[in-house]
Amino acid sequence: MGEFSRTxxxxxxxxxxxxxxxxxxxxxxxxxxxLLESRKHQPSLATLKKSCVGLGGAMTEFVAEIKSL
Known part of the structure; x- marks a missing residue:
């Protein structure tokens, strides 16, 4: 599974x-x-931001987690 999907x-x-x-x-x-979680689609930055808002977290935390994998 890709880093984005896993995160x-x-x-x-x-x-x-x-x-x-x-x-x-x-x-x-x-x-x-x-589709995002199964690596069949890649999000736009706008979708990434909306997803982070939906998760109740900051986009920087999300990206930092991806970078640590």
Missing amino acids: LRKFRTEAGLSQEELAHRAGKSIRYIS
Whole structure:
């Protein structure tokens, strides 16, 4: 699994969110979140930002986690 996908899933599960809840918070579809987590789609920066907001965290924390993998 790619670093982005792994980090998204990790942050989502640590936040106690389902894919459905994250999708709702980020203004995306559940299918889209699933595609991101399964490495079948890469997000735009705008989507990354919305996902981080939905996760309740800062984009810098998310990117730092990706870089540490």
